[in-house]
Amino acid sequence: xxxxxxxxxxxxxxxxxxxxxxxxxxxxxxxxxxxxxxxxxxxxxxxxxxxxxxxxxxxxxxxxxxxxxxxxxxxxxxxxxxxxxxxxxxxxxxxxxxxxxxxxxxxxxxxxxxxxxxxxxxxxxxxxxxxxxxxxxxxxxxxxxxxxxxxxxxxxxxxxxxxxxxxxxxxxxxxxxxx
Numbered sequence: 001x002x003x004x005x006x007x008x009x010x011x012x013x014x015x016x017x018x019x020x021x022x023x024x025x026x027x028x029x030x031x032x033x034x035x036x037x038x039x040x041x042x043x044x045x046x047x048x049x050x051x052x053x054x055x056x057x058x059x060x061x062x063x064x065x066x067x068x069x070x071x072x073x074x075x076x077x078x079x080x081x082x083x084x085x086x087x088x089x090x091x092x093x094x095x096x097x098x099x100x101x102x103x104x105x106x107x108x109x110x111x112x113x114x115x116x117x118x119x120x121x122x123x124x125x126x127x128x129x130x131x132x133x134x135x136x137x138x139x140x141x142x143x144x145x146x147x148x149x150x151x152x153x154x155x156x157x158x159x160x161x162x163x164x165x166x167x168x169x170x171x172x173x174x175x176x177x178x179x
Contacts, residue, residue, distance in 0.1 A: 005071045007105045014162040015039045022154040035059040077104050101127045124148050135161040
């Protein structure tokens with residue numbers, strides 16, 4: 001039986017990504033920048049999710065990002081937050097984390113969406129995970145200004161595993177036996 005709490009187990013380990021990023025978003029831009037990045041992905045305790053660090057030294061020296069993925073057994077959905085060292089991933093007005101993209105996997109493709117704003121405009125943001133194998137994966141980010149009728153893909157990553165896949169993390173620990 002498929003356990004959606006395990007959908008990101010493939011991601012645990014060390015990865016390199018070939019990035020392709022649109023220089024200006026939602027501006028009719030066709031200029032793309034390319035660079036490599038690395039990520040180290042680790043499981044959170046109790047099987048509740050995972051987190052990674054994201055470094056692209058040749059793109060923006062000193063810039064560091066982090067994704068936090070948390071699974072909710074009640075809704076059977078994943079929430080993914082993007083944090084980085086320029087804003088902390090926080091809304092400057094409230095001090096709260098920016099909204100996560102939320103979703104799950106169906107047929108081997110993970111789709112995660114949130115309502116956000118981009119340069120003052122309300123948008124939908126979408127992450128799609130696809131082409132997942134033990135040694136590779138594809139990720140893309142897209143924005144929509146028309147409630148998802150059309151999407152502008154603005155960032156893609158083609159990931160390759162750097163190290164051998166580790167043992168999949170175990171789920172929540174069983175409660176200790178009564179004495």
